[in-house]
Amino acid sequence: MQHFEIVGGNRLKGTIPISGSKNAALPIMAASILVEGETVLHNVPDLADVRQLQILLGRLGVKAERDESGAMHLRVEDEMNTHAEYELVSKMRASVCVMGPLLAKRKRAQVSMPGGCAIGDRPIDLHVQGLQALGADFEFVNGDVLLRVKKLAGADIFLGGPFGASVTATANVMMAASLAAGHTIIESAACEPEVVDLANYLNACGAQITGQGTPQIAVEGVETLTGTEHRVIPDRIEAGTFMISAALTNGDLELEGGRIEHLRAVVDRLRQVGVIVERAEKGIAVSSARRLEPVQITTQPYPGFPTDLQAQAMALLCLADGNSMITEKVFPDRFLHVGELNRMGAHLRKAGPTVMIEGVKKLVGAPVMASDLRASAALILAGLIAKGTTRVHRVYHIDRGYEAIERKLAGVGANIRRRDD
Ligand code: EPU
Numbered sequence: 001m002q003h004f005e006i007v008g009g010n011r012l013k014g015t016i017p018i019s020g021s022k023n024a025a026l027p028i029m030a031a032s033i034l035v036e037g038e039t040v041l042h043n044v045p046d047l048a049d050v051r052q053l054q055i056l057l058g059r060l061g062v063k064a065e066r067d068e069s070g071a072m073h074l075r076v077e078d079e080m081n082t083h084a085e086y087e088l089v090s091k092m093r094a095s096v097c098v099m100g101p102l103l104a105k106r107k108r109a110q111v112s113m114p115g116g117c118a119i120g121d122r123p124i125d126l127h128v129q130g131l132q133a134l135g136a137d138f139e140f141v142n143g144d145v146l147l148r149v150k151k152l153a154g155a156d157i158f159l160g161g162p163f164g165a166s167v168t169a170t171a172n173v174m175m176a177a178s179l180a181a182g183h184t185i186i187e188s189a190a191c192e193p194e195v196v197d198l199a200n201y202l203n204a205c206g207a208q209i210t211g212q213g214t215p216q217i218a219v220e221g222v223e224t225l226t227g228t229e230h231r232v233i234p235d236r237i238e239a240g241t242f243m244i245s246a247a248l249t250n251g252d253l254e255l256e257g258g259r260i261e262h263l264r265a266v267v268d269r270l271r272q273v274g275v276i277v278e279r280a281e282k283g284i285a286v287s288s289a290r291r292l293e294p295v296q297i298t299t300q301p302y303p304g305f306p307t308d309l310q311a312q313a314m315a316l317l318c319l320a321d322g323n324s325m326i327t328e329k330v331f332p333d334r335f336l337h338v339g340e341l342n343r344m345g346a347h348l349r350k351a352g353p354t355v356m357i358e359g360v361k362k363l364v365g366a367p368v369m370a371s372d373l374r375a376s377a378a379l380i381l382a383g384l385i386a387k388g389t390t391r392v393h394r395v396y397h398i399d400r401g402y403e404a405i406e407r408k409l410a411g412v413g414a415n416i417r418r419r420d421d
Helices: 022-034 048-059 093-106 125-133 167-178 193-204 236-248 264-273 307-317 337-343 373-385 405-410
Strands: 002-007 013-017 039-042 062-066 072-076 108-112 137-141 144-148 156-158 183-187 208-210 216-220 229-231 252-256 275-280 283-288 296-299 323-328 347-351 354-358 367-369 389-393 415-420
Touching (some): 002 373, 013 405, 022 048, 022 062, 022 072, 022 093, 048 062, 048 093, 093 108, 093 125, 093 144, 093 167, 125 137, 125 144, 125 156, 125 167, 167 193, 167 208, 167 216, 193 208, 193 229, 236 252, 236 264, 236 275, 236 283, 236 307, 236 373, 264 275, 264 307, 307 323, 307 354, 307 373, 337 367, 337 373, 373 389, 373 405, 373 415, 405 415
Parallel strands (some): 013 252, 039 229, 156 183, 367 389
Antiparallel strands (some): 002 389, 039 072, 062 072, 108 144, 137 144, 183 216, 208 216, 252 283, 275 283, 323 354, 347 354
16 A cells, blocks of 8 residues: 655645546546447546546446547447446445436446445435436345336426435436436536536537526436537646645645636635635636634535535644634535544544634644545645644545646645655
């Protein structure tokens, strides 16, 4: 196994290119199951999760390969298999995105229940309810969800759950409805830019989707979808993570390709903290004053503050001049980084879905353990400003979702190295 060794204290200065969005690329890759002919995707990040989905798609008869330029070509070659097995699904939850496409195109989808993970329970009841509303029969078979249908039919579907809209459930239902007979309305749909990107891809393939980016999506089913060329949007969570790295290190970064309009809630909170964030010619410019003001943050579905930046924001607020508070309203158990940050000298107290953050003057380097993708990013950020050396173990979490993070950070002045354990 590998770890990151970080010597804190360097000010970050320069330009970081933002990669394509992981959470947009994965469902779009899964959508290729629906499509006749070839899809060419540009800006697909080179990540462990993407490689994992390529393997699953391969098992499902979809050839998914990159050319020399890095573009990914996807083409269905065999439609026999409709089973996404535990061995693959358990390694990556986003595998659940094949459910809607398999059902709509091959009339059968058997997908292993993904189970919980480090960020808490991750049920898929909304995915199943939405697909049942389109006419699918559902049963449980040996820990798998089995859905079958003769012909999907459009329906009015309410997709809100106890924590609001679901991103991948919206994706699954929207993908399936694209090939259903008639008209579908998805009410309480997720508004995330990644859902909009998927809808734009499907429309370019011939789907008739409107309302993407709002809580009501309408889909008029079509007979066939045809492959197209599409460029995946930039990763707003990667951009947000680097924005926070600039804020923490009193740095000055330009995030090339970053889209400020996808990060309004984050920009609002960072400005409250005293960070200077501006639109730049090629992306987003971030610089920081020395003093960090404390703030309150509540995570919410888009356009609220993203849960995927909660841990990183907590690392920042550890060093604010006063007391801050973060409440997690999307995944109320997503707090495994709290104990690790405390080991670096933070003063954090968790009470249910809220963490009280008493600002400290400094963090101190320590060996720490990554528990999930975004928690790992938070520990790296803390290491960038901690006194001494931090070792972040279990880097495979970070490789799932950040492309070449150590190269990008070292390129703007961070002292960070990947080492074997
Ligand atoms: N939920 C249900 N029932 C469902 C589905 C979700 O109750 O059937 C609940 C969840 O437990 C959670 C809330 O609804 O409390 C929202 O979860 P959502 O379904 O939106 O999450 P997801 O679609 O499984 C995607 C991202 C996550 C990101 C969340 C929230 C992908 C591949 N994953 O997950 O990304 O945290 O939306 O924005 O798009 C990450 O990149 O690190 C990551 C975890």
